[in-house]
Amino acid sequence: MASQVSAGYDGRAIVHGIDVEANPGRVVSIVGPNGSGKSTLLKSLVGVVPxxxxxxxxxxxxxxxxxxxxxxxxxxxxxxxVDDVFPPLTVKENLEIGGYLLARHQVHERIGAVLEFFPRLKRMMTRKAGKLSGGERKMLAMGRVLMLSPSVLVLDEPTANLAPLVATQLLEEYIRGFADAGSTVLLVEQRAKAALRISDWTLVLGGGRVVLSGRPDDLADNPVFVESFLGGGAHL
Amino acid sequence: MSVFLSSLGFGIISAAVLAIATVGFTMQFAVTNVLNLAYGSVMINSAFVTYFLNIHGHLNAWVALIGGVATGSVASYLLNRFIYTPFQRRNLAPITIVIVALGVDLCGTFGLQAIVGGSYFSYRQSLGREWHFLGMYFSTLQLTIIAIALGVMLAVAWLLRYTRLGKAMRATSANPNLARNSGVRTQWVISTTWLISGALAGLAGTVFAMNTGVFEATSAQLYIVLLLAAMFLGGPGEPYGAMLGAATIGIATELSAAFINPQYKMVIAFLILLGMLTFRPYGLFGSERTA
Structure with missing residues (x-):
């Protein structure tokens, strides 16, 4: 999917020569310290950063x-x-914008499908997105992208600012669920242990470069990785 | 009491004209992030195109108005395409765009004056019969202007709430990057917003000139004060707030003209603007995010 990608702002690269291969049905997670270029890498893949x-x-x-x-x-x-929903628009309107590229009758069908995935959103269709709690807001953000039934989902720290239980549910139930349903998931996540539990492959970024990569089980056996990201606990 | 009611009548008409203008002005600001201080200049230039078609083209003023609306629309689109967008692409400080807009306003207004001179003009148009309501007097022309304003308000509300374009405009206004990631062609949405808001400027300019009866090239030069006051009262970038803001400013300025001094109309509007900026800069309808 990404081959030797370098990307950054104003002509200055922040990430350098990164390879990412992700296939349908798989979760590829990207972990690393703050400022390692994780978000910049994702933004470059979706056209936001050159x-x-x-x-x-x-x-x-x-x-x-x-x-x-x-x-x-x-x-x-x-x-x-951050800024993952349109705050002044209602939940329904956010989903409609998510389905902007669809024909009108398809939009209604897809909203129905998304609501089956996130039934909690059903009760808040007329509520402004800016009034939702962190977890509800993240569900809406996910629901918005699911409107187009994407083959590739690119998620930048979806559990940031969420309570631990909500974060675990989001990762293990929904995000792993997207992959199991056939999507490719590319996930940047601060909670390394939780990310490894649902991943098929993991990249570790440092200073804008890939410093480690491998299957989660293999990384869990790597003392450097364990020390840096799993806080000394190697059990996933 | 009769002075109050007749002033209220004037206020309702002023509010109607101002509402058309403010909705276009605030829509432009919300979606494109440009505080287009040249809006008044677009209004008066459009009014003069209507005049030209009415007097020299021998068209009925209401038919000629279509030319004024088209002028406002195209002029605003070109203004964005060839002046504002190139400056925005250079990522300059927002104040730069404000200064550019001010320059465009001066060029537009005094360029027009250089062409038409300093004379006063008026449309060839009948005011129609006079109607009395609750002690207020309205001509048929004025009632038509009020009806147009109500129609515009309903149309804009319908556009923003129920159409795909309107929702894309609101999404672009709220978060342009996320809108693009959702597949919205935001550049197209922004261009369309300039066309629509420019059409409203053209319409507002023409009905403003119709309502005042006589007008000159600089007639709308201070109108920007009313526009800003109405916009900040309702909330910057909030079209529904703009409607309420326009109604309040239109009526407040006409009442102040009757009871204080007509010279102070703009001062009253400016004081309301200062008050809002001081105590609630995000307006009645806006949130802190929009301030």
Whole structure:
């Protein structure tokens, strides 16, 4: 999917030569300390930050440096870490914007499907998104991208600011569920242990480069990784 | 009492004209993030196109108004395309765009004056019969302007709430990056917003000139004070707030003209603007995010 990608702002690379391969049905997680370039990498994949070198493709189609609205048409759904909903719009309107590229009758069908996935949203369809709790808001953000039935889901710290129980439910029930349903999930996550539990492959970023990568079980056996990210507890 | 009621009548008409203008002005600001201080200049230039078609093209003033609306729409689109967007792309401080807009306003207004001169103009148009309601007097022309304003308010509310374009406009206003990630072509939405809000400027300019009876190239130069007061009263970037703000400012300024001094109309509007900026900068309808 991403080959030797370098990306950054104003012509200065923040991430350097990164390879990411993600296949349908798999969760690839990206972990690393603050400032390691995790969010910049994701933003470059979805067209928000310019790619300065390398290439990105989805299903064999080159999407390098395409505008975000074009990348959305290619089945890539992106949930940013912050500002992930439209606060003045109602829950229903947020979902409708998520389905902006669909025909009108398809929008109603997809809203029904998304509400089956997130039944809690049913009761709050007329509520403004800005009035939702953190967990409800994140469900709406996920629901918004699911409107287009994306083949690739790019999620930037979806559990940030969520209570531990809600975060665990989001990761293990919903995000792992997306992959099990056939989507490719690319996940940046601060809770390394929780991320590894649902991942098929993990990249560890440091200073804008991949410093480690591998299957979660293998990383859990790596003393450097355990020391840095799992707080000394190797059990996933 | 009769002075109060007749002033209230004037206030309702002023509010109607101001509401059309403010809704376009605030929509422009909300979606495009440009405080277009040249709005008054677009209004008066559009009013003069209507005048040209009415007097020299021998068209009925209501038919000629279509030309004024089209002028406002196209002029605003071009203004954004060739002046504001190039400046925005350079990521300059917001104050730069305000200064550019001020320059455009001066060029538009005094450029027009250089062409038409300093004379007064009026449309060839009948005021129609006079109607009496609850001690207030309205001409048929004034009632038509009020009806147009109500129609515009309903149309804008319908556009924003029920149409795909309107929801895309609100999404672009709230979070342009997220809108793009959702597949919304925000540049197209912004261009369309300039066309629609410009059309409202053209309409407002023409009905403003119709309502005042006589007008000149600089007639709308201070109108920006009323626009800003109405916008900040309702909440910057809040079209529904703009409607309420326009009604309040329109009526308050006409009542102050009757009971204090007509010279102080703009001062009253400016005081309301200062009061809102001091105590509630996000307006009656806005949230702190919009301030």
């Amino acid at each position: 790619i300065l070198g390398g290439a990105v493709s989805v299903g064999g189609t080159d999407i390098t440096n395409l505008p975000p609205e074009k990348i959305a048409t290619m089945g890539v759904g992106y949930v940013p870490q």
